[in-house]
Amino acid sequence: MQDDEGRFFVRVAYGTSQKTARLLSAEFRISNCEHPAAYAIADLSYDIKFNLRAVLELSFNDACFSVPPHAPHGQNPTLGTLHPSMVRMAATAFSAASKS
Numbered sequence: 001m002q003d004d005e006g007r008f009f010v011r012v013a014y015g016t017s018q019k020t021a022r023l024l025s026a027e028f029r030i031s032n033c034e035h036p037a038a039y040a041i042a043d044l045s046y047d048i049k050f051n052l053r054a055v056l057e058l059s060f061n062d063a064c065f066s067v068p069p070h071a072p073h074g075q076n077p078t079l080g081t082l083h084p085s086m087v088r089m090a091a092t093a094f095s096a097a098s099k100s
Contacts (some may be wrong), residue, residue, distance in 0.1 A: 027049050028089040052096075
């Protein structure tokens with residue numbers, strides 16, 4: 001998204017590797033054993049579930065998306081991609097989140 005002043009914003013959903021076996025209606029999971037292609041293209045290290053009820057809008061700038069000093073995982077941030085096979089599951093979770 002871009003505002004009237006030319007600033008860009010992104011919507012970011014909360015993701016966790018905890019309790020991934022249990023999904024609520026507004027959540028979807030990317031699992032290495034269930035969706036190996038989606039797991040690989042998302043560049044994940046663990047199975048993750050995303051909660052589309054917990055979404056923030058952030059400015060796309062260095063304040064929100066720079067690598068922190070003393071980064072334990074290197075100086076290159078990684079942005080994964082949602083595999084096309086996950087779109088239907090993400091859309092179902094988004095629809096559930098929109099109803100509440």
